[in-house]
Amino acid sequence: MGKSVKTVSVGTRQSALAQTQTRWVMDRLREFQPDWEWRMEKILTKGDRILDVTLSKIGGKGLFIKEIERALLEGRIDLAVHSMKDLPAEMPEGLVVAAVTPREDPRDCLISRTGAGLDELPAGSVVGTSSLRRQAQILARRPDLEVKPVRGNVDTRLRKLEEGRFDAVVLARAGLSRLGLEDQITEVLSFDKMLPAVGQGALAVQCRGEDASVLRLIRKINDPHAEKAVRAERAFLHAFEGGCHLPVAAYAQVEGEKVCLDGLVASPDGRRVLRDREEGNDAEAVGRRLAEKLLRLGAEEILSAVRAEVER
Numbered sequence: 001m002g003k004s005v006k007t008v009s010v011g012t013r014q015s016a017l018a019q020t021q022t023r024w025v026m027d028r029l030r031e032f033q034p035d036w037e038w039r040m041e042k043i044l045t046k047g048d049r050i051l052d053v054t055l056s057k058i059g060g061k062g063l064f065i066k067e068i069e070r071a072l073l074e075g076r077i078d079l080a081v082h083s084m085k086d087l088p089a090e091m092p093e094g095l096v097v098a099a100v101t102p103r104e105d106p107r108d109c110l111i112s113r114t115g116a117g118l119d120e121l122p123a124g125s126v127v128g129t130s131s132l133r134r135q136a137q138i139l140a141r142r143p144d145l146e147v148k149p150v151r152g153n154v155d156t157r158l159r160k161l162e163e164g165r166f167d168a169v170v171l172a173r174a175g176l177s178r179l180g181l182e183d184q185i186t187e188v189l190s191f192d193k194m195l196p197a198v199g200q201g202a203l204a205v206q207c208r209g210e211d212a213s214v215l216r217l218i219r220k221i222n223d224p225h226a227e228k229a230v231r232a233e234r235a236f237l238h239a240f241e242g243g244c245h246l247p248v249a250a251y252a253q254v255e256g257e258k259v260c261l262d263g264l265v266a267s268p269d270g271r272r273v274l275r276d277r278e279e280g281n282d283a284e285a286v287g288r289r290l291a292e293k294l295l296r297l298g299a300e301e302i303l304s305a306v307r308a309e310v311e312r
């Protein structure tokens with residue numbers, strides 16, 4: 001019997017960022033299975049196709065994911081690499097996240113045309129972001145700024161900034177650094193200025209639960225710290241039945257057994273900001289407890305107003 005050569009197809013979105021992330025995961029996996037043949041399969045998702053509307057209006061949940069999950073379920077690909085923050089809470093039966101990668105810096109950053117930081121931008125400056133989470137936190141700190149939606153990949157957004165359509169944009173540092181664009185950053189926004197999206201900076205590697213050999217391989221690149229942090233953050237988000245289109249933010253730090261979770265729910269206009277912290281050893285329990293705390297402070301009222309607006 002000859003040496004078994006297995007071909008593994010890895011699904012990804014088509015954006016430069018998605019491809020860079022996928023290549024990174026493939027390189028790590030290849031070290032464990034250099035004999036397998038590794039292939040990248042680029043898949044056009046709804047979120048990449050529809051660029052003319054605000055994401056929250058087309059019901060953001062899973063927009064960048066569904067087509068890729070279908071390809072996995074139908075066996076057209078064997079594994080998929082996603083930005084953790086784009087991964088909805090519910091996963092189709094039969095699929096699992098087999099690894100969470102070590103986390104890049106999860107913070108957001110400001111890129112401004114003049115080099116002014118968030119606190120220095122002149123009143124009336126226009127900041128581009130389609131994220132209600134970012135919008136809420138910008139306006140909470142600087143109600144004198146104007147937030148306008150901006151769609152498209154990281155490079156598209158930077159181009160629109162350069163063209164003068166905005167005075168600044170807010171992007172995840174992780175994405176910029178993976179694309180080699182760190183030199184564009186004006187200010188890395190501290191956690192007190194801007195709490196990141198759930199899962200920001202981590203990648204999820206997904207496969208079919210029954211595909212034992214692929215699953216075993218992917219597990220090798222799982223980062224237990226990142227996994228635990230992401231479990232706490234996602235339990236928090238899940239308690240609000242929301243995705244990345246809601247003005248919800250969270251960041252968990254793991255030290256030894258302990259998880260310390262900061263969470264935030266804010267109104268899109270930034271007038272109401274609920275923010276608190278919770279810690280403990282059980283990641284999911286910490287996430288749920290923090291959500292309950294914010295619900296007692298009025299989070300549901302804020303979020304049901306947002307849902308009503310989005311569904312209108």
Ligand SMILES: NCc1[nH]cc(CCC(=O)O)c1CC(=O)O
Pocket residue numbers: 083084085086154170171172173174175199200201202203
């Ligand atoms: N929603 C798009 C998206 N999904 C993941 C990242 C950045 C990389 C990451 O957070 O891991 C981005 C771009 C951005 O928000 O700036």
